[in-house]
Structures are given as C-alpha cells and as structure tokens.
Amino acid sequence: MSEEHISVSQYFECLDCKGDLLEEIMTGVQLCTALTDMSELKNGTVEVEYNQFELEGVQWSDGVVDRYQCANCGWPVQDENSQNITNPEDLFEWLIEHKENRDKGDKS
Numbered sequence: 001m002s003e004e005h006i007s008v009s010q011y012f013e014c015l016d017c018k019g020d021l022l023e024e025i026m027t028g029v030q031l032c033t034a035l036t037d038m039s040e041l042k043n044g045t046v047e048v049e050y051n052q053f054e055l056e057g058v059q060w061s062d063g064v065v066d067r068y069q070c071a072n073c074g075w076p077v078q079d080e081n082s083q084n085i086t087n088p089e090d091l092f093e094w095l096i097e098h099k100e101n102r103d104k105g106d107k108s
Contacts, residue, residue, distance in 0.1 A: 006092070006095060006096070008022050008095065009021065009022075010099075011095040011096065011098065011099045012070075012095060012098070013098070013102060014070035014072065014073060014075050015075060016070065016073050016075040017070060017072050017073040017075065019070045019071065019072030019073060021070070021071035021072060022068055022069070022070065022071065022077070023068070023069055023070075023071040024065055024068055025065070025066045025067050025068070025069055026063040026064060026065055026066060027063060027064050027066045028063045028064050029063030036049045037049040064086075065086045065087065066084070066086065067084035067085070067086060068084075068085055068086075068091050077091065077094060079094070
C-alpha cells in the first residue's frame with residue numbers, strides 16, 4: 001500500500017469565496033485550551049492565542065465529524081449527491097478530483 005501526501009491549501013479552493021483554508025467541524029467534542037497571549041488591536045478588537053493542553057482526569061470525547069468547510073465563508077464540502085462529506089477518505093478523494101477539475105478549468 002502506497003502513501004500519498006497532499007498539502008490541503010494547494011488542493012482546496014472554495015467554490016464560493018476562493019479561500020484555501022479548510023476546517024473540520026465536529027460535534028460531541030470536549031476540548032480544553034490554554035490562553036497563551038492576548039492582543040488589543042488598534043480597531044479595539046482583541047485577538048486571543050491558544051495552546052491546547054490536557055488536564056488529568058478530563059474525559060476526552062472523540063466527537064463526530066459533522067462536515068468539512070471553508071474556514072473563510074463556511075461553504076461545506078459536499079459529494080455528488082449534495083451531502084456533506086464527513087470522513088477523511090472521501091475528503092481526500094474529493095480534494096484530488098477537485099484539483100484535477102480546477103486544473104482543467106471545470107467548476108465542479
């Protein structure tokens with residue numbers, strides 16, 4: 001069995017906003033994060049930086065992938081039946097096909 005590695009940002013381009021950042025949305029997840037830094041920007045908004053850590057005695061749940069989506073606009077990655085893709089194998093296949101179609105000039 002051979003391994004294939006792809007850089008998601010080189011294969012993913014949102015069909016809606018053309019963004020290249022893909023995120024995984026999960027349900028049923030318990031997650032703890034540590035705040036490491038905070039910055040107040042000139043426009044008054046505050047940015048927070050986090051560092052994930054584990055606590056003794058915390059029960060971590062595996063969660064379930066609800067969908068993969070564009071991190072910029074929320075466009076969901078869907079299969080040919082307009083169903084959200086929810087597993088990495090299907091997503092990997094979609095990304096390869098998506099890039100091939102994009103390279104050929106197809107909009108699917």
